[in-house]
């Protein structure tokens with residue numbers, strides 16, 4: 001059997017709070033739930049994917065930072081969920097930016113290191129999909145990720161500051177491509193929107209289309225709806241969207257009983273029905289996989305179509 005080609009989807013926007021981490025953990029867990037082997041690379045010093053969303057302690061980003069600096073091989077945490085492995089993030093990644101600033105002296109090439117380490121890992125593990133989370137503002141690390149991933153997904157909220165983050169990232173992306181990166185922009189996804197505000201959403205989609213002009217990419221049809229109650233439960237309970245749907249159903253079933261017994265230390269469940277949010281992630285997952293498949297059939301391996 002031949003090795004799966006490495007399909008790594010970087011989720012990035014230089015703005016924070018636009019849904020990068022939520023999208024990475026939700027999409028990764030949904031693809032893994034279909035039986036495919038998935039890896040999350042948490043390339044953020046805040047480690048929200050590792051600690052908050054997945055509830056894993058990890059190594060503080062130590063291994064990933066050694067891989068970036070010295071091409072040290074990576075050993076993922078296996079099965080943090082069924083079929084889902086993880087390379088943990090954390091504060092050790094802060095060192096990476098500092099190291100990169102002296103790259104001229106030390107000769108460290110984080111992009112080359114990451115390409116080497118990820119392809120060795122793929123030989124071994126043959127993942128169907130790799131999702132890469134990125135942090136805000138860490139320019140050298142972001143450039144290394146843009147230079148070494150296969151695909152790019154850019155989430156944004158509909159406010160001007162987030163949209164200008166898309167514009168900044170689009171420029172960085174084009175520069176990475178000019179410098180020889182193979183990364184392809186799959187699309188932009190609107191996050192934290194009111195699904196009923198159709199006029200506003202259409203306007204935001206129009207703005208995104210303008211920003212993407214010349215990039216050969218379209219906004220995703222799926223938008224991720226605002227659901228603050230579900231967002232709190234997802235993070236404090238370390239659940240994926242599907243796990244939260246199951247937990248909320250279970251909670252409803254046992255609610256009367258709980259009201260009577262008032263179990264001590266029982267944490268409040270904020271979301272009543274997180275299934276709408278979960279189904280947004282399901283649709284986005286499908287769209288991302290479709291776009292990956294389209295790009296792959298458009299590329300004839302080893303030659304020009």
Ligand SMILES: Nc1ncnc2c1ncn2[C@@H]1O[C@H](COP(=O)(O)OP(=O)(O)O)[C@@H](O)[C@H]1O
Pocket residue numbers: 015016017018019020021022023048192224225226227228231232235277
């Ligand atoms: N559907 C949602 N509606 C509203 N807020 C959300 C939703 N999903 C997540 N959030 C919250 O939005 C914030 C930013 O999300 P996050 O995924 O961490 O973005 P980023 O990784 O870009 O910083 C977090 O506090 C998260 O809990």
Ligand SMILES: [Mg+2]
Pocket residue numbers: 020021022044048133134135
């Ligand atoms: Mg994040």
